[in-house]
Amino acid sequence: MGKNSNQFVQEITTMEIDFPQWYTDVITKTDLVDYAPVKGFMVIKPYGYAIWENIQNYLDKKFKETGHKNCYFPLLIPESLLTKEAEHVEGFAPEVAWVTHGGHKELEERLCVRPTSETIICTMYSKWLKSYRELPYLYNQWCSVVRWEKTTRPFLRTSEFLWQEGHTLHETSEEAQDETIKILNIYKDMCEELLAMPVVSGQKSESEKFAGGERTYTIEALMHDGKALQSGTSHFLGQHFTKAFDITFADRGGKLAHPYHTSWGVSTRLIGGLIMTHSDNRGLVLPPRVAPTQVVIVPIAAKKGNVMEKVDELYSSLKSKGIRVEVDDRANYSPGWKFNEWEMKGVPVRVEIGPKDIENNQAIVFRRDLLEKNSMSLDNISKSIEILLEDIHNTLLNKATTHRKEHTYEVKNMEEFKKTIEETPGFVKAMWCGDDECERHIKDETGATIRCLPFEQENLGNICFCCGKDADKMVYIAKAY
Amino acid sequence: MGKNSNQFVQEITTMEIDFPQWYTDVITKTDLVDYAPVKGFMVIKPYGYAIWENIQNYLDKKFKETGHKNCYFPLLIPESLLTKEAEHVEGFAPEVAWVTHGGHKELEERLCVRPTSETIICTMYSKWLKSYRELPYLYNQWCSVVRWEKTTRPFLRTSEFLWQEGHTLHETSEEAQDETIKILNIYKDMCEELLAMPVVSGQKSESEKFAGGERTYTIEALMHDGKALQSGTSHFLGQHFTKAFDITFADRGGKLAHPYHTSWGVSTRLIGGLIMTHSDNRGLVLPPRVAPTQVVIVPIAAKKGNVMEKVDELYSSLKSKGIRVEVDDRANYSPGWKFNEWEMKGVPVRVEIGPKDIENNQAIVFRRDLLEKNSMSLDNISKSIEILLEDIHNTLLNKATTHRKEHTYEVKNMEEFKKTIEETPGFVKAMWCGDDECERHIKDETGATIRCLPFEQENLGNICFCCGKDADKMVYIAKAY
Numbered sequence: 001m002g003k004n005s006n007q008f009v010q011e012i013t014t015m016e017i018d019f020p021q022w023y024t025d026v027i028t029k030t031d032l033v034d035y036a037p038v039k040g041f042m043v044i045k046p047y048g049y050a051i052w053e054n055i056q057n058y059l060d061k062k063f064k065e066t067g068h069k070n071c072y073f074p075l076l077i078p079e080s081l082l083t084k085e086a087e088h089v090e091g092f093a094p095e096v097a098w099v100t101h102g103g104h105k106e107l108e109e110r111l112c113v114r115p116t117s118e119t120i121i122c123t124m125y126s127k128w129l130k131s132y133r134e135l136p137y138l139y140n141q142w143c144s145v146v147r148w149e150k151t152t153r154p155f156l157r158t159s160e161f162l163w164q165e166g167h168t169l170h171e172t173s174e175e176a177q178d179e180t181i182k183i184l185n186i187y188k189d190m191c192e193e194l195l196a197m198p199v200v201s202g203q204k205s206e207s208e209k210f211a212g213g214e215r216t217y218t219i220e221a222l223m224h225d226g227k228a229l230q231s232g233t234s235h236f237l238g239q240h241f242t243k244a245f246d247i248t249f250a251d252r253g254g255k256l257a258h259p260y261h262t263s264w265g266v267s268t269r270l271i272g273g274l275i276m277t278h279s280d281n282r283g284l285v286l287p288p289r290v291a292p293t294q295v296v297i298v299p300i301a302a303k304k305g306n307v308m309e310k311v312d313e314l315y316s317s318l319k320s321k322g323i324r325v326e327v328d329d330r331a332n333y334s335p336g337w338k339f340n341e342w343e344m345k346g347v348p349v350r351v352e353i354g355p356k357d358i359e360n361n362q363a364i365v366f367r368r369d370l371l372e373k374n375s376m377s378l379d380n381i382s383k384s385i386e387i388l389l390e391d392i393h394n395t396l397l398n399k400a401t402t403h404r405k406e407h408t409y410e411v412k413n414m415e416e417f418k419k420t421i422e423e424t425p426g427f428v429k430a431m432w433c434g435d436d437e438c439e440r441h442i443k444d445e446t447g448a449t450i451r452c453l454p455f456e457q458e459n460l461g462n463i464c465f466c467c468g469k470d471a472d473k474m475v476y477i478a479k480a481y
Numbered sequence: 482m483g484k485n486s487n488q489f490v491q492e493i494t495t496m497e498i499d500f501p502q503w504y505t506d507v508i509t510k511t512d513l514v515d516y517a518p519v520k521g522f523m524v525i526k527p528y529g530y531a532i533w534e535n536i537q538n539y540l541d542k543k544f545k546e547t548g549h550k551n552c553y554f555p556l557l558i559p560e561s562l563l564t565k566e567a568e569h570v571e572g573f574a575p576e577v578a579w580v581t582h583g584g585h586k587e588l589e590e591r592l593c594v595r596p597t598s599e600t601i602i603c604t605m606y607s608k609w610l611k612s613y614r615e616l617p618y619l620y621n622q623w624c625s626v627v628r629w630e631k632t633t634r635p636f637l638r639t640s641e642f643l644w645q646e647g648h649t650l651h652e653t654s655e656e657a658q659d660e661t662i663k664i665l666n667i668y669k670d671m672c673e674e675l676l677a678m679p680v681v682s683g684q685k686s687e688s689e690k691f692a693g694g695e696r697t698y699t700i701e702a703l704m705h706d707g708k709a710l711q712s713g714t715s716h717f718l719g720q721h722f723t724k725a726f727d728i729t730f731a732d733r734g735g736k737l738a739h740p741y742h743t744s745w746g747v748s749t750r751l752i753g754g755l756i757m758t759h760s761d762n763r764g765l766v767l768p769p770r771v772a773p774t775q776v777v778i779v780p781i782a783a784k785k786g787n788v789m790e791k792v793d794e795l796y797s798s799l800k801s802k803g804i805r806v807e808v809d810d811r812a813n814y815s816p817g818w819k820f821n822e823w824e825m826k827g828v829p830v831r832v833e834i835g836p837k838d839i840e841n842n843q844a845i846v847f848r849r850d851l852l853e854k855n856s857m858s859l860d861n862i863s864k865s866i867e868i869l870l871e872d873i874h875n876t877l878l879n880k881a882t883t884h885r886k887e888h889t890y891e892v893k894n895m896e897e898f899k900k901t902i903e904e905t906p907g908f909v910k911a912m913w914c915g916d917d918e919c920e921r922h923i924k925d926e927t928g929a930t931i932r933c934l935p936f937e938q939e940n941l942g943n944i945c946f947c948c949g950k951d952a953d954k955m956v957y958i959a960k961a962y
Contacts, residue, residue, distance in 0.1 A: 034605060034608070034609075036554070036555045036601070036605070037558075037559055037562065037601070037604055038555060038557055038558075038559060038592060041555040041557065042555070043552070043553070043554050043555065043605050044552055044553040045552055046550035046551065046552045046620060048552075049550070049551050049552045049553055050550070050551070052553075053551065069527035069530070069531070070527065070530050070531070070534065071524070071525055071526055071527045071529075071530045072524070072525040072530055072533075072625075072643060073517070073524050074517045074519060074522040074523070074524065074641055075556075075594070075625055075627065075641055076519055076522065076578070076594075076627070076641070077518075077519075078518055078519060081518065093584075093585075094584050094585060095584050096583075096584065097557070097580045097582070097583050097584075097592075098580060098581060098582040098583075099578045099579060099580050099581075099594065100579060100580075100581045100582065101578070101579040101581065101591075102577075102578050102579075102629035102640075103574075103575050103576050103577065103578075103629040104574075104575060110582075111519060111578075113556070113557075113580065113594070120517070120518070123518055124515060124517075124524050127515070128515075133813070139527060143625070144553075144556055144624070146556065146557070148583035148584040159583075160555055160556055160557070162553060332614070
């Protein structure tokens with residue numbers, strides 16, 4: 001990549017030396033995000049927000065195709081509503097922000113800034129729902145939520161984050177259960193199809209489930225450093241909230257019944273996930289389908305011959321294929337400077353076109369994932385680039401899948417477990433008895449947690465790796481963000 | 482429309498009898514919105530939110546086409562930032578909500594829930610901006626804001642509302658001024674092209690401008706009841722905030738300079754505006770381009786012959802033209818009941834297809850705006866409907882424009898003014914000296930306010946209608962929401 005690269009590359013800490021600092025360098029130096037004046041809050045800059053918009057567009061379309069509609073519930077929730085579901089308030093009260101004054105007046109009842117909206121939404125559902133004919137309720141909202149966090153890191157854990165939260169009601173338990181899994185599969189597909197980020201799907205243990213819910217399903221991804229990232233959750237809430245909020249409907253027999261309830265969400269945390277899955281010591285590596293700019297064209301010796309003509313031609317041709325393309329024709333920067341900038345910003349494909357290339361009826365095409373530079377015929381080049389973008393997506397997904405496989409281990413006992421989790425961080429598969437006691441012990445001893453009971457169970461034996469009692473559940477364990 | 486209509490029609494108060502109650506009936510009975518548990522807050526239900534999504538899609542596309550990018554700034558702003566611009570804090574402090582506790586701890590500095598984001602955004606811009614090469618900054622965010630209002634009405638004035646707020650920085654005053662007008666024109670076009678709602682563009686008087694700004698431009702619409710609705714504003718903020726927040730850049734001569742600044746926004750208030758522009762005593766009338774459902778097909782005697790086959794055919798054909806169409810095949814409701822429901826919900830076109838219609842190679846097509854029912858040949862019917870939707874848009878825009886013309890009056894003196902504003906509510910055009918004193922007097926005497934100094938000035942004379950002194954400004958005056 002020549003000498004020009006160094007100027008930027010040196011600004012980013014090497015991940016093998018200091019992974020957290022590498023992450024911080026990548027997200028701030030590529031203009032994804034900045035720190036806000038209030039500790040723990042972030043500003044999502046245009047380049048970062050454009051990634052979020054691509055995630056939104058993908059999901060919003062899938063939600064609508066599966067019959068969901070968007071709506072908007074208020075930001076502020078009276079304290080008396082938050083406390084209606086006992087486990088829920090216990091889980092969330094320590095981390096909510098409280099509004100106590102409106103204008104110059106003290107409020108009679110303080111209001112919390114929503115940490116999640118089950119309580120306000122159930123209050124409204126209780127008012128609306130009358131008959132089984134209206135079910136299912138399939139509603140979603142895109143908004144921000146606030147949770148007062150002690151230790152924060154942009155995208156991964158912040159005191160305010162953007163997300164979507166779906167809240168559905170169903171006539172039967174089975175329908176609600178089906179919805180929960182349907183959504184989890186949409187999340188899983190999104191991670192793989194859009195973010196090229198493989199995930200393990202499964203169920204959370206009792207101690208890790210949503211506060212006030214019955215069962216929580218999760219997708220878990222594995223980051224470069226061998227830590228897991230919970231990337232999306234889908235909760236089967238049963239009738240916990242519908243009873244606490246007195247939501248009833250006239251069922252098919254004319255009797256009053258409580259509906260079954262789900263909620264589910266993914267957040268801007270996904271952006272952190274895709275960075276720690278694909279990016280490298282030169283900066284961002286963005287999977288093409290989610291990249292704000294998929295192709296950048298850098299004209300070489302732009303004033304010579306018909307360079308700009310060819311550039312414009314390629315630009316239009318890529319644009320007409322729906323490819324997100326930009327031309328970097330800034331006069332005051334050298335090509336080398338531009339190469340570095342776009343490389344650091346993770347644009348999947350860079351095309352260089354100069355007078356000599358045109359003579360040879362070719363362009364130079366650089367793919368960010370493999371750092372490979374090749375010449376490509378100008379004949380049908382936009383089609384070739386379209387194919388290349390798909391190849392980059394697949395290559396990234398395969399690479400991440402291989403990384404996960406290589407960092408997934410099996411253990412039979414605590415000794416093996418401790419050694420593995422310390423020496424070769426990653427997913428550890430093991431048999432578990434299902435006991436809280438063991439779960440706590442694992443966490444206390446190593447800081448690692450049971451990430452999920454995966455849907456794809458394997459029989460690794462029949463005794464608990466922790467206590468040695470009978471075990472019939474295979475779990476994934478890891479240290480996690 | 483037959484007997485079946487009455488069931489619904491009677492539920493909506495007649496606007497000539499009680500306009501505010503008519504408005505409340507329309508918005509709640511058509512499932513646009515509901516009242517939240519906290520006074521002054523609203524829940525935007527799926528049908529209302531879908532209208533907002535159509536407004537968002539229109540504007541977001543226009544903003545992006547004109548080079549703007551989206552981003553996200555934090556919800557909570559430290560009090561010390563709010564107070565940096567003296568006029569700004571004076572304008573907004575009485576209506577902000579304050580967060581004083583995070584989790585179980587009292588905060589060292591209280592935080593306000595953003596009423597608008599100039600202060601937090603300028604804080605970040607000050608950190609980011611270095612050189613003229615980076616200008617202009619053309620950023621926008623979609624979010625909710627909170628303003629503690631005493632008297633509220635859903636969509637029109639609520640303590641929380643959804644909006645977009647653009648915040649731009651420019652090298653020169655001229656560029657910032659151009660931006661302000663460019664955006665105002667996008668808003669005006671949106672009102673007319675999407676909402677079929679004509680607006681008057683102009684400048685706000687000194688007393689009505691944005692707190693802390695230099696000049697405010699506005700678009701003002703006239704409602705059914707002769708009251709004006711401020712429907713969007715675009716502020717030229719000069720260097721007021723860029724100085725207060727110490728935003729500087731190295732200019733072309735290498736000297737430090739303060740950039741020029743604009744901000745602009747429209748909100749969910751527009752939904753209130755379009756209702757009070759088009760709807761009638763039967764319920765909503767939605768202009769086709771913003772209607773969540775543009776066409777509803779009601780099968781008659783659905784089980785007979787090939788009714789559903791024809792219905793599905795038409796559905797697919799309309800869908801393929803990008804028309805938002807639904808089939809109402811609910812078995813447990815009569816056609817008459819369905820007609821009423823869709824009529825009240827303001828769907829622009831209803832198509833009825835039954836066995837007899839198919840025999841005659843026709844369908845019955847009802848247009849909501851004129852309450853007209855006609856038969857339409859099934860040959861090329863989707864094309865005919867496409868044309869009909871355009872005609873409905875134009876008819877609604879013309880009707881609203883005529884209504885505004887018929888309710889725009891000229892006055893020469895206070896006596897005429899008072900009589901006009903009381904007896905024939907609407908826009909009053911008059912010459913004004915430009916004095917604060919007169920402006921206050923007008924408001925104190927009648928409750929009406931100067932809505933704007935329209936860009937299209939007319940010479941109605943040369944003396945102020947209020948004080949009789951020299952006047953060279955023509956203003957629009959009205960009572961307003």
